Amino acid sequence: MESVTPVKKQPMPGPENQEPHLTETESISPWKEAFWQLRKNKLALVGLFIIIFFIMIAIFAPFLTSYSYQTLNAADRLQGPSAQYWFGTDDLGRDIFTRIVYGARISLMVGFFAVTGALIFGSFLGILAGYFGRWVDMLISRIFDIMLAFPSILLAIAIVAILGPSLQNALIAIAIINVPIFGRLVRSKVISIRQEEYIMAAKAQGMKNGRILFHHVLPNSLAPIIVQATLGFGTAILEAAALGFLGLGAQPPTPEWGRMLSDSRQYIQSAPWTVLFPGLSIMLVVLGFNMIGDGLRDALDPKMKN
């Protein structure tokens, strides 16, 4: 690559250098600032609304419906949406609305645990690679390369095949395939932030490496990680649904949306509602997370804006 001659910096005009209008003594943390930005972002608010909506649904599931998500009722098989069954019934005569409502718990849980798992392991490896460099970096980066060269869904399928199909194992598989994504992000963030002048400044004050890492490098890498984690929620939910669709995720009668889709596939002609609602729910939740993620990205990282 070319060697770029250093260019003298003039403070750039533009929004990022703009001081917010504030009273003299008020202290505005970058997080607060981001929060303000977020509040102005309509899409992000809609996303937030969707997610809060689903969280509420998940929490209050038992109060929202008088049906059980697993008791079958052969007499009322494949009923269309009606006042009695808002979203209709499935081939076992179970109320789809009830199953969707309980399914929200599963999807949100999957997103949460898969992302948390991937985040913890990915960050750990990413920090190791980014901070120690050399062969540690080499080794970890190659492992990430290899993992990323696999089509992720295949890898997930293989992992579930080893562990056996269950919601918990699907979750583990999704966490594993997402580890390199977080790992790489954290690594590149750690490396790029290590180049920042304030890190040099911290070193110049005689700060120890560990302190630099935990007080300066990590807090500053947080923004993109938070964004990725939010978006990762959506991805994880989609992946879990895909595994469920292939029969490798949650086991019956768990009302997992992907699983509901695959179970009702064959009724798409005769009872399209059985397919419509679970898919719509997946899409909405994922959309919600993506909207928040986009909003957070804009709010947290002005340079990534748009």
Place this chain on the structure above:
Amino acid sequence: MKKPVLEINHLKTHFFTDRGEIPAVDDVSVKIYEGEVLGIVGESGCGKSVTSLSVMGLVPDPPGKIVGGEILFRQQEGGQERSENLVTVKKKRLRQIRGNQIAMIFQEPMTSLDPLFTIGYQIIEAVKKHKKVTKKEARQIAIDKLILVGIPRAEEIVDEYPHQLSGGMRQRVMIAIAMSCDPEVLIADEPTTALDVTIQAQILDLMKKLNKENGTAIMMITHDLGVVAEMCDRVAVMYAGKVVEEGDVRTILKDPKHPYTQGLIRSLPKMNKREERLYSIPGNVPKPGSIKIGCRFAPRCSEAFNRCYEENPDLLELRDGHTCRCFLYEKEGDLVNADALAGS
């Protein structure tokens, strides 16, 4: 007397951001006469670039918009003088003018050239847009212009990419592009700020030469009073979106009237003598729009009195061609008749 080729009258360019309306350029009037070099100086963020972009019709929209004033471009056409208002003229016509009769060079030579196209292509692009020439002729023009701006090995450099050139060379290429259609006005937005002093000297030298030899009028934007002294015939000093003082270069540098101009000049460390302590203007440059009423310099001004905080001072004509925006001179100078200016 020379005629103005470009006349900016009461230009107002505002940015509409989510933090509110920012009057980046607030009622700016300047004229550029044929063949002269007009300097526009001011500190960062005072609206120099936005003024020049307004002339070119390149203010990023959104969020920017010209909300008032006019920009008159005059040219001789078959003995007839023709005047067009660039603010209201059709987009298509504007594209015909810019790059052809009014050209512009920018501050950052490192980023102002498209890295993916050869130098030659980027010059030819400008030539072909405005002149009916064959490919071969265009290429020859490109080479000629490169020679004009003093690029060695012009024949080879035409086919090279920007990254193969140093900053100084790139700025020369930028000038070559700007000069490719022999414009009447060249707007140079801090053309040397990013360059080293030795390279800056080369570029300033070149621009002077172009001004002298081709008679191109130059609007030279800079924050360096040294460059102004070196290059310009007349200067306008801007502060927070307004022109605070304007006049010929000697007057402004030797006998500035506005407290801001005075402070600015006094605060510069001098090469020729060594003073113990520098003069300094207290406080910070205000963000545009943050001061709504009164003189924008008042909070930093050592001479400020109550009125300065309450009223907006008007531009006063002190002497022939020397104007200043300050209440201190109300008795000395006459109020510049703005309408008369606009009508001329």
Place this chain on the structure above:
Amino acid sequence: MPTPLLEVKGLKKYFPVTGGIFSRKVGEVKAVNDVSFEVYEGEVLGIVGESGCGKSTTGKALLRLIEPTEGEVIFNGENITKLDREAMRLKRRDMQIIFQDPYASLNPRHKVEKILSEPLLIHGIGDKEERKRKVREILEIVGLPGEHASRYPHQFSGGQRQRIGIARALIVNPKLIVCDEPVSALDVSIQSQILNLMEDLQGQFGLTYLFIAHDLSVVKHISHRIGVMYLGKMAELAPNEDLYSNPLHPYTKSLLSAVPNPDPDLKTDRVILEGDVPSPSNPPSGCAFHTRCPECMDICKEVDPEFKEFSDNHFVACHLFNDK
């Protein structure tokens, strides 16, 4: 003659240029190539030079923020290039740095309070209360209201930030401060405020500055002695007045003449240099300046001139003056 506070001997810093997929070393950028000078207690040594000539690298290498490739740095009689990490870390209390970019050198996620008290914490100075007090104190000293301690960097203007940067360097009571273009990024009207502040502080705390800048008038204003660098080497080093009134090296001469002067009455004849600064990864043979030198001789193309004392305290590296 007093013993120097800082002595730099034959400092070199070569950056490896890596290429290819296996990141092999394919060359070197000789950013600093054999630089020697001394800084005396209470003095301001200015270093000027064009972009990329190695000023910052020199400053950072002598603080061992970048490990020097070669050479010795003797601070207060102690060779700090030999110190182990922990010892060096503790040494940093005495040697501080101020950076050019007031936007990049402050951690955007820390309050000023934290930024300023951290150096104290690291070096175990004071308890919590005392640190808090000290932070307020230093803020007042650099001309900021004490209550601004609770703000974040992005809530300040460029000049104010640079004041915070200075405060951070100052708070541990260092002996030496390397100032790496502290005013280059600032507006003219702010620049003089900071220069004044720095001068005041120097007197007040008996500081020694290594003042790096590319603006000759600024360096002239603040320095006692000035070194001129070109392509990783020291071309000329002389006391302030001496350098400006009697520049020896052709590069110094042209550099001085190239600075545009805001006084329209002082139009000097210019020596406009041809061409650009060569790349430090592939410096010219012999004298690095010979490619642009108006007074180039045959010997310049082959032999690298020695950096020698030409007259009292006036050092120069040029064949024109080598015979004497």
Place this chain on the structure above:
Amino acid sequence: MISYTIRRLLMLIPVLIGMSLITFSIIHLIPGNPAQTILGEQATPQAIEQLEEQLGLNQPYFVQYGNYMMGLLQGDLGTSLRTKASISSEIWPYLAATIELTIFAMVFAVIVGVNAGIISAWKQNSLFDYTSMLIALIGVSMPIFWLGLLEQWIFAQNLGWLPAFGRGNPRDPVETVTNFYLLDSIINGRPDQLWTSFKHLILPGVALGTIPMAIIARMTRSSMLEVLRSDYIRTVEAKGSHTLSVVYRHGFKNAVIPVLTVVGLQTGTLLGGAILTETIFSWPGVGRYVYEAIGNRDYPVIQSGIIVIATIFVFINLIVDLLYTYIDPRIKY
């Protein structure tokens, strides 16, 4: 450039070895015995044991790995445990089917995505911008299997506009030469079959291409916005150039690199994501081939399938990297 390519190819070796090792280990960790699956629930233990022995499954697993790798070095992908067919010859039609679908999906994604992205950036904050970005946002949130089902339901079953399954009309099978049906119909001089094959590609292609399309649109837009704000675009505008030239020639050319990267990465996702699409649209592709092999514990097929997919993926990214150098003169190796 050539030496760079060679170096990159050499670099692939450890990645591929690592991948094969991981694959091999993973699939041997999967409980369940291929002999058992091959023979089904009605097999006797003796039969299973005998088959195991014949398939060499009772050898230590590193011996099996060694044998497999030895074969691989000689360009032999091994033999399917289940069908006894040589994988090297068996895999091509599957691969061709997947590649054809992937290319179609990618072409769809790129054409729609890139143009939507460019126009959105150009007309930032316009109605077009808002709608297309909302669509893109929905696109990235879409479970593709659901999209596939809906497409099938609407366009194939209810409206009957497009075929719901397969690659061509079973009554009039394409005579295979390359196994790329579009290409084969051209070679055979059969425009009617070309049209049929094309129609079969539409639904699965759109389902598969939707996510990359959305991602590309978003990426193009943001990359374009950044470029359109850059100094050199202002320079071009200052020359008085026409907007189209500014946007497409200078703008897009500069914005294309991150887009290319996404295209490269998404191709990998497509190759993998094809499993779902192929299942829904009965597309005889390599995703299904491997997926079924996992179910059958057909170790050599899983191994080879994954290695082939990953190799293609790695190669595509190599090509993308080489394309960078073609587009951007600053990048040299």
Place this chain on the structure above:
Amino acid sequence: GGNNEPADADTNNNDAGTNNTSDKTNNEADESSGENSEGDYSLAEDQTLIFARGGDSVSLDYASVTDGESSRVTEQIYESLLKFDEDSFEIGPGLAEEWEVFDDGLRFVFQLREGVTFHDGTDFNAEAVKINFERWADPDHEYHFADEGYTYSVYGTQFGGFKGDDGHVIEEINVLGEHEIEFVLNESLGAFLQNMGMSYFSITSPAAFEEHGSAINENPVGTGPFKFVSWSKDDSIVLEKNEDYWQEGYPKLDGVIFQVIPDNSARLTALRSGEIDIMDGLNPDDVEQIESDPGLAIFERETNNIGYLGFNLDKEPFDNADLRRALNHAIDKETLITVLYAGLAEPAKNIIPPSYMGYNDSIDPYAYDPDLARELLDEAGFGDGLEFDLWTMPVARPYMPDPERAAEVMQANLADVGVTANIVSMEWATYLERTEQGEHDIFMLGWSGTNGDPDYFFGNLLHSDAIPGGNRSFYGNDEVDSLLNQAKNSVDEDERAELYREVQEIVHEDAPMIPLVHSIPVLAGSERVKNYVPHLSTSEPLTNVELAE
């Protein structure tokens, strides 16, 4: 069948199946053939039939694989010495025109049909039959292809092992003439002739072995009504009419294409739009719709399987027969049939299909009675609940179209009687392996018949010799074992039937499993398809089929 009835008078043991069913099927067959000859429809121009199915064939070397999808194709290409009746397991002449049994079932002589050629033009003769049987039996045979991983497990199962094994019954095969061949057994085998009718023991051209070697699985050469043309994996197999077929005027079709469409609903769409003619694996819920569609028809296959819920008798508490019986009352088979099979299944009380010889119809099934079940549970000591894992297979089987759904239904049934069943699913391979090893509590599985012989069910599912193996309930009852042994070696039909009936009574009492259903697989097809009669054994030759306009 229809033409050239064999002289089977001298072989007295061939009227398998109960009389009433065989009568019924004969009537139906007659009707359809009558329609055929009268021809009240005009033939379509294009006589290529497209048969769509959910999965592809594994191999076209029929003997080396056991999946139904493979034999569906090889049935068209290959023929065996004997042939099952069109709609039952009754055997008749195939490539052998006549056969005789000697020495109490220890020696069989077949008179082969003359003038039959393989698709490659070579003659079919006794030598070819010998080579085929020897190739399966002898692992060292040059065409056994052991090195390529070929095994012929069905041969091993049906004939007691391979050459050199203790139980291997075929002692020697002698070519008595160009078209006469003799099989000598070392032990009588009740099902020997039935076996000869299985498509697994069809005859391949020896010249093809010579030519294709182990690639014979992709280059089938037989004597059947259709010739192999091409195979694109997981997509389609194309067959064309064998113009030289020995049965004059047959086949009627010009060609058959077996098209793979894994998705049930896509397959149905394809049928509706006329892209295919017949489809397998119909979702039972769609039957009603199809029946109301004038252009479409339903084809029912006679049931030939059992789906059951097995207990692991080696594990507590399932060693408790009272508990097992109690749970037998808890499962609502009718609901299961409505929900999962849309009525296309019969509730099961025995493990063999009702049409089989020896089916004990006098067994009184455990009625669905939750109250009784609860009561019995209480008596057995499980009044305050019971919790276990209910294992279910992950893939659809012929006897169980949606096992996970079925598990859900049963889970609900069990919950009604206060029993908590946790559904456990795992991959098919793992499932089979782990159930064989007895890791399960309760599991779901089934069995399909191949040659119509009851021993194939009883011997594999309930004999203690089948542990580990098909007997995943770990049921071991000495009395049952000895009854089964007797029945297996007897060649007397009536005696065998009596023995099996006895077994069923004991098993009913012991209740090692809950027999669930005998499913009736259905196919859907276009009305244009004429003379298509699905066979019990999951596949049938399409010799008589033709397409109407």
